Amino acid sequence: MYGAFKYRETKIMTWDRLLRFGSGVQHLLRADLQGQRPWQCPMRKALPALALQRWQHSVPETLGCSWWLHNDHLELKYSDLVMRLDYVWLRDHCRSPSCYNTKTNQRSLDTAQVDLTIKPSEIRSDKDTIYITWPDKHMTKYGLSWLAKHSFEGQKDYVQPSVLWNAAIYKDAQMPYVTYNGLMDSVDEFKKFLEAFLLYGFSVVDEVPASIEATEAVALRIGIIRESIYGRMWDFTSDFSRGDTAYTKVALDRHVDTTYFQEPCGVQLFHCLRHDGTGGRTLLVDGFNAAENIRKENPDHFDVLTKVPIKHEYIENVADYHNHMIGVGPVLNIYPWNNELYMIRYNNYDRAVINTVPYDVVHQWYVAHRALTTELRKPENEIWVKLKPGKILFVDNWRVLHGREAFTGYRRLCGCYLTRDDVLNTARFLGIKV
Numbered sequence: 211m212y213g214a215f216k217y218r219e220t221k222i223m224t225w226d227r228l229l230r231f232g233s234g235v236q237h238l239l240r241a242d243l244q245g246q247r248p249w250q251c252p253m254r255k256a257l258p259a260l261a262l263q264r265w266q267h268s269v270p271e272t273l274g275c276s277w278w279l280h281n282d283h284l285e286l287k288y289s290d291l292v293m294r295l296d297y298v299w300l301r302d303h304c305r306s307p308s309c310y311n312t313k314t315n316q317r318s319l320d321t322a323q324v325d326l327t328i329k330p331s332e333i334r335s336d337k338d339t340i341y342i343t344w345p346d347k348h349m350t351k352y353g354l355s356w357l358a359k360h361s362f363e364g365q366k367d368y369v370q371p372s373v374l375w376n377a378a379i380y381k382d383a384q385m386p387y388v389t390y391n392g393l394m395d396s397v398d399e400f401k402k403f404l405e406a407f408l409l410y411g412f413s414v415v416d417e418v419p420a421s422i423e424a425t426e427a428v429a430l431r432i433g434i435i436r437e438s439i440y441g442r443m444w445d446f447t448s449d450f451s452r453g454d455t456a457y458t459k460v461a462l463d464r465h466v467d468t469t470y471f472q473e474p475c476g477v478q479l480f481h482c483l484r485h486d487g488t489g490g491r492t493l494l495v496d497g498f499n500a501a502e503n504i505r506k507e508n509p510d511h512f513d514v515l516t517k518v519p520i521k522h523e524y525i526e527n528v529a530d531y532h533n534h535m536i537g538v539g540p541v542l543n544i545y546p547w548n549n550e551l552y553m554i555r556y557n558n559y560d561r562a563v564i565n566t567v568p569y570d571v572v573h574q575w576y577v578a579h580r581a582l583t584t585e586l587r588k589p590e591n592e593i594w595v596k597l598k599p600g601k602i603l604f605v606d607n608w609r610v611l612h613g614r615e616a617f618t619g620y621r622r623l624c625g626c627y628l629t630r631d632d633v634l635n636t637a638r639f640l641g642i643k644v
């Protein structure tokens with residue numbers, strides 16, 4: 211398998227095991243150790259090895275937390291969560307007024323001034339809070355629920371909620387019907403629209419005036435337009451005004467756009483302003499659903515697709531357009547801490563020469579890519595829609611692939627890309643967790 215890198219999970223001793231270790235002597239020791247620094251406790255050396263497995267409890271024991279000072283970290287148990295907190299981390303995240311500015315939500319502490327071998331000189335806790343005093347007498351207070359939320363152990367299993375779909379799931383999904391007026395005038399409708407978009411990776415706004423201006427207004431309600439080599443708002447027909455198949459009448463297989471950017475555009479809007487002719491339907495496929503199916507059926511294929519970096523390229527020399535863009539990254543992009551998929555970079559048209567890995571890995575990659583392509587091409591995973599004047603289709607270009615059927619006649623499509631950060635920013639402002 212390519213790349214030996216595996217994100218190592220910290221071995222966590224189970225709570226049960228720790229209690230078993232500590233039982234017996236633990237009760238007896240607690241009184242003696244109260245208020246002392248465990249690693250400096252004079253009793254420590256004299257104790258049998260098992261007795262060192264001891265916990266400090268907040269009072270009463272059944273509420274609040276239990277904690278254990280290891281030589282290099284604090285182990286803290288709070289409502290069934292066992293957290294292991296590095297001492298420098300604990301000092302660095304101090305929210306006291308001298309360390310953290312709550313007006314700007316910025317750190318004032320200079321982390322470089324923290325001794326990398328720092329250890330608390332005193333710790334105590336009550337039901338909701340743990341108080342840590344450092345050798346220089348500075349005190350850090352942490353809400354236990356804050357730690358539970360922000361610690362590695364507390365958040366590593368969180369994944370962004372989403373509905374992975376195929377044609378059948380989509381049919382039953384009852385996506386909300388949101389109109390232009392609703393979106394522009396009502397926060398509730400706006401939120402409903404964004405929630406659907408984030409869950410499904412696409413969403414439609416209906417009853418929009420069939421103009422570039424109205425399309426732009428909708429785009430600006432949601433985020434910030436991502437200007438690119440295609441302009442700000444783009445508006446095209448099949449006139450081959452640009453050196454790309456999109457600007458023709460031929461069919462386009464499923465793909466995401468701008469794979470040849472180091473950061474592919476996050477969101478794409480399509481608004482068909484006119485079509486006098488046949489065909490031209492739009493295809494949508496949930497890339498995450500397909501990728502998750504591969505992960506289930508053949509984890510090795512999934513692994514290869516997350517590890518082999520692939521280049522995509524856009525070379526254009528048509529009329530006055532001279533562009534050469536290159537983007538690099540694996541087809542499937544996952545977060546290392548929980549393996550959650552966050553971006554698919556799939557575009558067989560724009561894929562560049564593979565020269566980033568040796569031949570044997572190349573072959574593994576082709577096999578894995580074939581498996582993904584087969585999955586993406588299953589008719590049961592396809593949704594076909596006909597874009598019409600008045601309907602804006604929003605597509606999450608990091609998740610949902612689009613394609614189009616060949617068409618005849620005059621067809622004019624407008625739209626734009628949006629910066630992903632700003633769409634998520636809008637969502638967070640509306641109280642959506644992303």
Ligand SMILES: C[N+](C)(C)CCCC[C@H](N)C(=O)O
Pocket residue numbers: 440444446454455456465466467468469557559560
């Ligand atoms: C949407 N718009 C027509 C502006 C751009 C088309 C980009 C086409 C390119 N092959 C890609 O997939 O990135």
Ligand SMILES: O=C(O)CCC(=O)C(=O)O
Pocket residue numbers: 456462467492612613614623
């Ligand atoms: O013509 C279409 O419907 C879409 C073409 C396309 O893939 C694109 O513009 O990104």
Ligand SMILES: [Fe+2]
Pocket residue numbers: 456465466467612
């Ligand atoms: Fe496209």
